[in-house]
Amino acid sequence: MATHRFDPNFTDTVVSAMGDNVNPRFRQLMSSLIRHVHDFARENELTIDEWMAGVQLLNWAGQMSDAKRNEGQLVCDVIGLESLVDEITFKLADEATDAPTATAILGPFFRADTPFRSNGENIVKTVPKDGKGEIAFMNGRVMDFETKKPLVGAVVEVWQASTNGLYEQQDSEQEEFNLRGKFKTDENGLYSFYCLRPTPYPVPDDGPAGKLLKLMDRHPFRPAHIHIIATYDGYRPLTTQIFDRKDPYLTNDSVFAVKDSLIVDFVERKGDPQAGIELNYDVRLVADESKTNGA
Amino acid sequence: MATHRFDPNFTDTVVSAMGDNVNPRFRQLMSSLIRHVHDFARENELTIDEWMAGVQLLNWAGQMSDAKRNEGQLVCDVIGLESLVDEITFKLADEATDAPTATAILGPFFRADTPFRSNGENIVKTVPKDGKGEIAFMNGRVMDFETKKPLVGAVVEVWQASTNGLYEQQDSEQEEFNLRGKFKTDENGLYSFYCLRPTPYPVPDDGPAGKLLKLMDRHPFRPAHIHIIATYDGYRPLTTQIFDRKDPYLTNDSVFAVKDSLIVDFVERKGDPQAGIELNYDVRLVADESKTNGA
Numbered sequence: 410m411a412t413h414r415f416d417p418n419f420t421d422t423v424v425s426a427m428g429d430n431v432n433p434r435f436r437q438l439m440s441s442l443i444r445h446v447h448d449f450a451r452e453n454e455l456t457i458d459e460w461m462a463g464v465q466l467l468n469w470a471g472q473m474s475d476a477k478r479n480e481g482q483l484v485c486d487v488i489g490l491e492s493l494v495d496e497i498t499f500k501l502a503d504e505a506t507d508a509p510t511a512t513a514i515l516g517p518f519f520r521a522d523t524p525f526r527s528n529g530e531n532i533v534k535t536v537p538k539d540g541k542g543e544i545a546f547m548n549g550r551v552m553d554f555e556t557k558k559p560l561v562g563a564v565v566e567v568w569q570a571s572t573n574g575l576y577e578q579q580d581s582e583q584e585e586f587n588l589r590g591k592f593k594t595d596e597n598g599l600y601s602f603y604c605l606r607p608t609p610y611p612v613p614d615d616g617p618a619g620k621l622l623k624l625m626d627r628h629p630f631r632p633a634h635i636h637i638i639a640t641y642d643g644y645r646p647l648t649t650q651i652f653d654r655k656d657p658y659l660t661n662d663s664v665f666a667v668k669d670s671l672i673v674d675f676v677e678r679k680g681d682p683q684a685g686i687e688l689n690y691d692v693r694l695v696a697d698e699s700k701t702n703g704a
Numbered sequence: 705m706a707t708h709r710f711d712p713n714f715t716d717t718v719v720s721a722m723g724d725n726v727n728p729r730f731r732q733l734m735s736s737l738i739r740h741v742h743d744f745a746r747e748n749e750l751t752i753d754e755w756m757a758g759v760q761l762l763n764w765a766g767q768m769s770d771a772k773r774n775e776g777q778l779v780c781d782v783i784g785l786e787s788l789v790d791e792i793t794f795k796l797a798d799e800a801t802d803a804p805t806a807t808a809i810l811g812p813f814f815r816a817d818t819p820f821r822s823n824g825e826n827i828v829k830t831v832p833k834d835g836k837g838e839i840a841f842m843n844g845r846v847m848d849f850e851t852k853k854p855l856v857g858a859v860v861e862v863w864q865a866s867t868n869g870l871y872e873q874q875d876s877e878q879e880e881f882n883l884r885g886k887f888k889t890d891e892n893g894l895y896s897f898y899c900l901r902p903t904p905y906p907v908p909d910d911g912p913a914g915k916l917l918k919l920m921d922r923h924p925f926r927p928a929h930i931h932i933i934a935t936y937d938g939y940r941p942l943t944t945q946i947f948d949r950k951d952p953y954l955t956n957d958s959v960f961a962v963k964d965s966l967i968v969d970f971v972e973r974k975g976d977p978q979a980g981i982e983l984n985y986d987v988r989l990v991a992d993e994s995k996t997n998g999a
Contacts (some may be wrong), residue, residue, distance in 0.1 A: 415791055423784035423960060428921025435919055441748050443783050445740040450788050453736050457810075460780070460789040468776040471766015481763040485755070488738050489718035493745050494755040496710055515752075624730055626723025665718060 486664035531603035541572040548601035554693035559598020563641035574610025607633035632658035781959035821885040826898035836867040843896035849988035854893020858936035869905025902928035927953035
């Protein structure tokens with residue numbers, strides 16, 4: 410069956426070296442991974458030098474990663490892997506009629522220690538000096554996607570980059586937790602805050618992900634977006650991003666995360682001295698008992 | 705054509721995002737890698753949590769790696785990848801009649817800064833305290849594999865683990881560069897030194913490679929071996945390992961590096977107060993002009 414000129418038994422030897430006491434799912438994943446990696450090497454007659462360049466690139470990703478940055482994740486993102494596992498994990502939810510809010514990738518700039526803020530608070534703690542910061546009022550409801558019942562006390566966590574393309578942990582000029590916040594929905598299921606109209610930005614190009622993008626002759630830009638995680642007891646946690654319809658990179662996101670249902674429209678806001686535009690955005694969560702995909 | 709239930713265009717979108725100005729070989733490798741990685745994810749319906757566990761494992765490998773240790777390489781080794789790219793790279797040389805010395809993997813414990821020593825020197829600078837250190841005299845010729853002409857001034861670099869299974873850079877009890885050395889062949893093409901009879905040892909289990917081995921229910925042992933790199937101007941550099949025929953792990957090396965032609969026999973040595981056993985081992989190099997595999 411081998412269509413190559415290398416030892417036809419080698420891959421089976423490696424796979425069958427696994428012992429009896431292996432978790433069945435782990436055995437499946439490792440067997441498949443080993444076969445794909447070996448097929449990749451044989452089909453392309455991968456040389457030692459090429460393989461070592463790959464090893465060094467992955468080691469470099471780990472060396473750049475810490476509690477505030479996950480470069481290994483970013484490397485996966487630029488080859489579409491995070492968006493793909495997102496699609497796989499949430500496939501059935503996406504297929505449901507009158508769907509809950511679609512998912513999108515977490516990205517490498519999430520911070521688990523983001524503080525709670527009050528509804529109506531402005532998350533723009535450090536005003537951009539470049540004059541490009543346009544303040545927007547964002548609000549909406551968190552609801553059960555089937556019953557439309559508002560969910561009281563649901564948590565909506567948001568984060569976004571500043572107009573210079575940097576998240577606060579990448580930028581010593583920004584106050585800690587600038588452009589981040591967790592909000593609890595009120596008695597009507599409503600959340601609200603002031604933020605920036607998001608702007609497009611390049612993913613960091615100082616590491617292996619940026620190097621791969623250059624070698625692949627691709628631009629590093631992500632379309633303008635706001636990250637959202639919404640959670641409520643008894644409901645499936647939602648990780649998503651919403652995208653500004655006016656962004657020029659909507660069709661060629663460097664990490665392939667855009668979905669049509671996540672494109673939103675900012676509109677003019679009148680009579681509010683704090684913000685000239687607004688976005689009303691409802692988040693629809695799926696109850697655990699609706700869970701059909703086993704994810 | 706898609707045999708899965710996910711977006712049938714996604715992978716093509718990612719591959720075709722590459723621009724016009726991409727090195728053709730890089731385009732081939734990245735296109736193939738992206739397709740295999742995506743197929744792996746779809747075939748196994750890889751979840752976000754499983755993917756993230758893999759990312760964290762690879763980041764961990766990078767974080768453990770430095771000038772003295774390459775854990776990303778060791779992760780590849782335990783799934784057979786280094787041995788496979790070694791086979792691929794040197795396939796044609798292996799196939800030649802009256803073959804030059806076969807190649808084997810470099811392994812993660814090579815040090816580029818190993819010092820030169822004199823022929824006949826003992827590389828055992830720190831004598832093992834466990835009494836298991838058996839001194840061996842190793843010598844031989846470096847020769848042109850076709851003409852059998854001895855190569856004068858060729859460099860033979862060797863390194864081996866001590867009886868506790870640790871290379872000197874892993875073990876603060878060992879003198880720096882213990883059990884390592886570079887030797888230049890003399891006017892007859894001969895090299896010689898005293899070393900330890902090699903002993904089997906486990907690959908390091910304090911990182912992701914060790915974790916993978918445990919999860920795969922595999923032992924971590926490498927059969928006893930001595931690493932060799934031999935170089936001579938105008939000849940293809942050789943990286944190999946030689947294995948002691950008496951080792952119990954010859955048939956189940958944790959990094960799959962054993963080749964039959966690299967198994968050697970230590971024999972009794974008489975009349976030398978420094979060593980009770982010896983190994984005569986000739987290294988056969990291929991002239992660059994014989995190079996047929998383009999590697």
